[in-house]
Amino acid sequence: MAKAKGYPEALETKLRDRALHADDSNPQFTKTVEEISRTIPHMCFQCGTCTSSCPSAPRSSYRIRKFVRRVVLGLENEALTDPDLWLCTTCYSCTDRCPRDIAPTDTIMAMRNLAFKRDIIPINFLKTVQAIYKSGHGVPNNDVNRAARVKLGLTADPPTTHMYPEYIKGIQKIIDHYKLKENADRIIKEAEG
């Protein structure tokens, strides 16, 4: 694999420390992950089909089997502070192949939700929230694209929130209901100053 230029600092640290360090078990963590993910990690018998199906496994220290084990053992801190948590591309290959009918991908999503509650979240995820709050789109339109659209006989802005910005207020209300924009702004400010 190419040199890990531009890797986040936390990931570099993780790559140096390969020991599975112990940590206090929290049985509630297992229950909460099962509630959010709506799947059954306690059924896992550690066969490793998930890790062997994972596109991220061969190129990193990310092991989905290890994360599922952490859920079962209630190793909350270990799971939520591990930077590998964010290397799942959510391809669902492990979910498709799990012989115990678990959806390991969804346990990862649940753990990411719980990490966010502790302000552990990559900044790029929060920038998407800011973009959608502002325009309704995660990837907004731009001038080059507007000109191209007109040439194609399309409207310069698509008939989404871009053409009907009056719909953005409703989106902002939904996001504000969960205080998501507020938290995104705060965490980005703390990270970037």
Place this chain on the structure above:
Amino acid sequence: MDAKHTYAFYLGCIAPNRYPGVEAAAIKTSKKLGIDLVPLKGASCCPAPGAFGSIDLNVFYAMAARNLVLAEQMKTDIALVCNGCYKSIWEVNHKLKHNDDLRDGVNEVLKEVDMEYKGTINVYHLAELLYDPMIAGVEKIRESVTNPLTGTRIAVHYGCHLIKPKKDREFAHQEMLNTEGPTWMEEMVAALGAEPVEYRYKMLCCGAGGGVRGYDIVHSLDITNEKLLNLKDVGIDALTDICPFCQLQFDRGQIEIQEKFGAVYNLPVLHYSELLGLAQGMSPQELALDLHGISCEPFLQKVL
């Protein structure tokens, strides 16, 4: 031909805002196959399943539900052209229809914006409508071709979020429930006159999803690079996809791979709607193929 099947066209972000040719082609080519795509006014980002789903699934459900309600208000089923959007819009619709607790939670929030999710519409990927003989079908696609892509070798990237996880999916056709070695897209490629080409590890992810492209671009591109290496081995003229985010990863990603890894592929990457457009006689200009990061010229020279 008169369009008999009408759908609210859910656009998402990357198709209308980065590859508008996909939007233009989807509308024009579908019309020729009896599918009418009408605007879904005021729709937003699906929202991005990797980013929003990772942060807070409840916001993810509510935001997707808002888009679904817009189509419910039109009393029209949704058609879309992006696997990522399918993951959000189809899956949230499915979850809310089958889980009363989730639906109640979402409706409590939607009440604040005078909306109510009722669960009255269905969501389809345009590719599944094109493949479905009850709607369009491979034969009808073949009959619509005026400029066959004869003499070209084309490989398919299915992407992940349309067909996986299969245990949740409810396709009309069994072929679409094969997630290990599907060939229904290859059938649609052959219908255009091109030769569909198999390659090693076809079902590997593009590498972009789950927020990984933004979190660790090198890791993300390393997955893409593996796919490109396997594609290079079989010698193809173009790669086709049914997801603008996968398309972005393979198309703009090739430029980033050149910068970071020094590997050069120059492989044209086209959404199936763009490919269908060319086969139905649309010009490269009508498809805005000049907006692609990797030039489609070598491929176009073979088919025009």
